[in-house]
Amino acid sequence: MLVDVVMPKMGESIQEGKILRWMKKPGDKVELDETILEISTDKVDSEIPSPAAGFLSKIVVPEGETVEVGTIIAAIETSAQSLRIAPLPQRTPAAAEKGAEAALAQPSDTSERDALLEKSPRREGNRFYSPLVRSIAGKEGVSTGELERLEGSGLGGRVTKKDLEEYLKTRSARTNAPVPSIQPADLKEVQRKYPAPGYEVVQMDNLQQKMAEHMVRSVRTSPHVEAISECDFTKVADFRARQAERFEHQEGFKLTFMPFLVEATIRALKAYPIINSSVEGDKIVLKKSINFGIAVAAPTGLIVPVIKQADERSFLGIARAIHDLAERTRAKRLLPDEIQGGTFTLTNFGVFGNIIGTPIINQPQVAILGVGAIKKRPVVLTDVDGNDSIGIRSIGYLTLAFDHRIIDGALGGQFLAKIVANLEQYDFSRVF
Structure with a gap:
């Protein structure tokens, strides 16, 4: 069978x-x-x-x-x-x-x-056409290139019989119009289209094209502003070192900084709900649930799986979700629904040793948090009596890129300061 x-x-x-x-x-x-x-x-x-x-x-x-x-x-x-x-x-x-x-x-x-x-229906060029449309196009000598340029009124932008008939009417009228003279192309412009010796032209794959379109659309849509804060991760780093063996024995995977970062950011989003929103025309759409996106470097490129209803999860629930999504992203086991519906995104460029970065907002969200490498550094410490000393602390830099249409510098700065405070004064009783 x-x-x-x-x-x-x-x-x-x-x-x-x-x-x-x-x-x-x-x-x-x-x-x-x-x-x-x-x-x-x-x-x-x-x-x-x-x-x-x-x-x-x-x-x-x-x-x-x-x-x-x-x-x-x-x-x-x-x-x-x-x-x-x-x-x-x-x-x-x-x-x-x-x-x-x-x-x-x-x-x-x-x-x-x-x-x-x-x-x-068959695909010709970059779109699908019904047998009827293809038949009419063939009889009338309409090329695939002409079909590609038609604006379809059907479902999903499909070209219908009516669309093609309207085009044929206008094409017939244009046929009788005087033909404009064709000016020779500038030789320098033509030459720029071809690579010099030693260059190789590589076609973008499907995901690269979509990523490029998404990034360009974001920059055109949102006026980006970045704020950067220093964060003392020493308490989190010490706790992580002390509990690493216990956590891995209990959960089966390593305890990283990520669940602390995500949980601290979720609490900040609850304090500043407008950051968990999107802009539609002249309206701000506040999202009641926090669907937290985490950028993961996969073999095919950067993917952002989403933890749905992350605000309803415990610390362990967040840690398990991060591990599961990251593993399935790298193994190409994600479903498309698992990378949709995000309301806020975190990208950790610190895993590559980068200290500071300026991420691009993941549309239609209005902010994204970037995390740099956490490293031990000498810093000035001031005690309760005002005395200064030099100490070794685990320091990292957090970058918040936000949409200046609805988030001004004061709000963006307050939100970022809240994340830093949540991390530096972390309540570890929530971990286990």
Whole structure:
């Protein structure tokens, strides 16, 4: 019996996915829940397990192609006796795809399966087009480039029959207009498009493109202001050193500075709730729950998994969530929903030895906390009588980048000072 492998719906907002790599080839044996491919969405890369045990009979969608959620991308034969191995498909600009309706039908006959694939919407360029739209475009000589430039009125920006007919009317009118003279391009401008000898041009992958778009949008949206404070982590560092063995024996992982930082920041967010908000037009949207994002350096780039309702968790609950999300981020086991809905973000560039950084706000949030390396330094200590002395303390720098549209310097400074106070006067009775 053939079992279809479909592009999974990895989250409510995810509509399509890109095939990054097939781990198996047609004819290979697969086990139930064994990873058979890697996909990429606009949120995260994920490994996809096999829905059945058997043999990979057919790969419908090759590596590098993007298809809609629900599209059949492969088939698994659960019976070795009836195994039919199909050749690997070749990557083309418009790969054969099938919609979610066909996936639900799950036809077992190969010819029926191929027929359904031919009727499905296909990707040409960077968008999907229905068979009707493609048929009209073909008859009227509308190129893929022209289709790409059309503003679709359908679901998700799809180009409809009406959109194409309206375009054909305006194109016909433009055909009779005088053709402007074409000026020769500036040779220097043309030359700048090509790298000099010794340079290599590398195409961004899907996640890099999304990250670039997100960062540029943030800088354009929010007027960034940064405030930096010094924090004495000595009490936290000493407690961590004393309790490291006990904690690791109890929890199975090491006690780091991160849960202290997150818990101290959560208490500051409760004291200054406007920091836990977003801006929509001329309105400020206050978030009742604190969904805390933590930047994690993964093999594919920086990912920000989110601890949902972090304000309702204990210290141990926060520590366990941080460890779990970090481990699954690096193993590509995150679901897209686990990197959405954040209301505040913390990024720890101190793990790379950096002392100070100026992070970019994770939209649509209004602030982000950056943590530098915590190092022992000589500092001036003043006792109760006003006498000064030199002491060795564990010092780190905290950077708060905030949206100046709704957070002024006074509020940003007060919030950052609250985090510092929470850390320097930490109540360790909350740990165990």
